Amino acid sequence: MIEVTDLGYRHHARSPWVFKHHSLSLKKGEVGAIIGPNGRGKTTLLKALLGLIKPQQGSVTFAGLPAYVPQGTDTSFPYRVRDLVVMGRARTLGLFASPSRQDYRLADEAMARVGIEALANRRLTELSGGQRQLVLIARALASQCDILVLDEPTSALDYHNQNRVMAVLEQARNDGVTVLFTTHSPQHALAIADSVLLMFGPDEYRFGPCDEVLTDQQLARLYNIDIRTLPFEHNGQAHRAVVPVFGSMA
Amino acid sequence: MTSQIAPALMPLRVRGGVWWLLGAFLVAVMLVSLSTGNYQVPVNHVVGILVSSWWPVEVTWTPVEARVVELIRLPRVLIAALVGxxxxxxxxxLQGALRNPLVGPQIVGVSSGAALGGVLALFLALGTAAVIGSAFVFGALAMLIAYSMARVSGNSSPLTLVLAGIVVSAFCSALVSLLTYLANPEDSLPTIVYWLMGSFATASFDKVWVVGSVLLLAGLPLVLMRFRINVLSLGDEEAQSLGIPVERTRWAVLALCTALVAASVSVSGVVDWVGLVIPHFARLLLGPDHRKVLPASMLMGAAYMVIIDTLARSLTSAEIPLGVLTAIVGAPIFAWLLRQSSRRGALHD
Known part of the structure; x- marks a missing residue:
């Protein structure tokens, strides 16, 4: 469960608010998506609600253990994938402890869930951007978190790997994990999210059920371009496709 | 990394093989060093002399050899190994905790601070114990100042810490120059200059105890924190999101490193380059994982320092200052290592 109330953040006391009075709530096992244009503060919002940066106003409540999947990792030390994934266990290990066999077992399981067992002994620097993102997701899963917060988990991935990540998130949801992720693709939100937060401006946002919030009007307003959501059917189920009309200005 | 090292080292993939090799290498280097010098003692005599302290063996050596090995060379070799x-x-x-493979103990200000402390004690002609104590206190002080300079609103980024360290180092070096300038050329000046360039010539078992106990008290917790250092090396935000108290952990690492460096400088003067070069060697051999790099660096640093000191006292009839040798040997090795590690991707992409 995630409960965010009236959250506000600015970099310095005199700088303008990146966002303020933002509230959202997700129940256990729900999936939330955060959508907004570049530079609107999606990543900042995630960091503020995780406490990685200190928000000036508002409160955040997590019921359970959160894990964060950043957009990328940049280390001067190219660790092996397995050693990096096992770092997800760091929270449970004391100051002088190193991961046990049990910790490595959980890391192996997490890699299997994301489908990267084959990469276990590769070095991070040998991997593509997409593979790295899968490694970071596996690391978060290895922590046995109750809440999974992901920053653009699909941004560097091709359709096959996007599908894989969505399946991983869906499985996490089915296991009772609450999932919150940012994305540039409303299509991903439509595919798995229960609720969506649209970030229009520093103190203007819309949070609600996917079907109500992700309308043509709202999306057009968000991106300042005509966007259509077109209904279609697949395997007897109703879907919607998000199609931006490039060249148009809303 | 084991898969990437030279094929000649492939047999080492036997479980623990690298550790046995590094350990055996260190012991061999120490034995050779004990036998080398103006008064040559055969290695089998050296072994006999050492073993005879615990185990009765047939005496094949002369009393002079025993005295040279036990009283003159042993403390010196032990100190060299401990300092290395x-x-x-x-x-x-430090490289792990500050997320930068290019920092060394001198970067965060500890070395220069300890040097200033030692020089001050020598300048005031205060005696050996005071030199050790003062080097220790000033080293810690320099690190504290660098750390508080880098600390803005409760957080310190590795980059500002490195920059603050450079500022503190420059300030301390200026004061060292001032004291050197003011020192009495007949009396304290040569002592200061010689001490600054580093030497194990004044080694004694007392000093062995100083460095040995600091290595045990500060080095052991540091080695045990090896996995934490791995996590720290990912960067502050990532480490924090993985549940590590970043600021406190880095503070602990810095404090322990300060103790190690200050203790070393206080007994041997300033010996740069070792802390920078050896970890790169270790990474080239064993990969970037600090769980291996920390203990391997200790073994390799010890062997390296013993080799350097043996060269320093046996290459020429007069002793070459250690700091000079470590830089002359260390700088080209470091240049070569940098190329090697970037070629093999041990350092970055």
């Missing part, structure tokens, strides 16, 4: 291990361990830990 301390400096290399501190360097490896």
């Amino acid at each position: 291990a301390s400096l290399a361990l501190a360097g490896a830990a």
Whole structure:
């Protein structure tokens, strides 16, 4: 469960608010998506609600253990994938402890869930951007978190790997994990999210059920371009496709 | 990394093989060093002399040989090994905790601070104990100042810490120059200059105890924190999101490294380059994982320092200052290592 109330953040006391009075709530096992244009503060919002940066106003409540999947990792030390994934266990290990066999077992399981067992002994620097993102997701899963917060988990991935990540998130949801992720693709939100937060401006946002919030009007307003959501059917189920009309200005 | 090292080292993939080799290498280097010098003692005599302290063996050596080995060379070789291990361990830990493979103990201000403390004590002609104590106190002080300069609103980024360290180092070096300038050329000046360039010539068992106990008290916790250092090396935000108290952990690493470096400088003067070069060697051999790099750096640093000291006292009839040798040997090795590690991707993409 995630409960965010009236959250506000600015970099310095005199700088303008990146966002303020933002509230959202997700129940256990729900999936939330955060959508907004570049530079609107999606990543900042995630960091503020995780406490990685200190928000000036508002409160955040997590019921359970959160894990964060950043957009990328940049280390001067190219660790092996397995050693990096096992770092997800760091929270449970004391100051002088190193991961046990049990910790490595959980890391192996997490890699299997994301489908990267084959990469276990590769070095991070040998991997593509997409593979790295899968490694970071596996690391978060290895922590046995109750809440999974992901920053653009699909941004560097091709359709096959996007599908894989969505399946991983869906499985996490089915296991009772609450999932919150940012994305540039409303299509991903439509595919798995229960609720969506649209970030229009520093103190203007819309949070609600996917079907109500992700309308043509709202999306057009968000991106300042005509966007259509077109209904279609697949395997007897109703879907919607998000199609931006490039060249148009809303 | 084991898969990437030279094929000649492939047999080492036997479980623990690298550790046995590094350990055996260190012991061999120490034995050779004990036998080398103006008064040559055969290695089998050296072994006999050492073993005879615990185990009765047939005496094949002369009393003079026993005295040379036990009283003159043993403390010196032990100190060289302990100082090498301390400096290399501190360097490896700092590189991990500050997320920068190019920092060494001198970067965060500890070395220069300790040097200033030692020079001040020598300038005031205060005696050996005071030199050790003062080097220790000033080293810690320099690190504290650098750390508080880098600390803005409760957080310190590795980059500002490195920059603050450079500022503190420059300030301390200026004061060292001032004291050197003011020192009495007949009396304290040569002592200061010689001490600054580093030497194990004044080694004694008392000093062995100083460095040895600091290595045990500060080095052991540091080696045990090896996995934490791995996590720290990912960067502050990532480490924090993985549940590590970043600021406190880095503070602990810095404090322990300061103790190691200050203790080393206080007994041997300033010996740069070891803390920078050796961890790179360790990474080239064993990969970037600090769980291996920290203990390997200790073993390799110890062996390296013993080799350097043996060269320093046996290459020429007069002793070559250690700091001079470590830089002359260390700088080209470091240049070569940098190329090697970037080629093999041990350092970055």
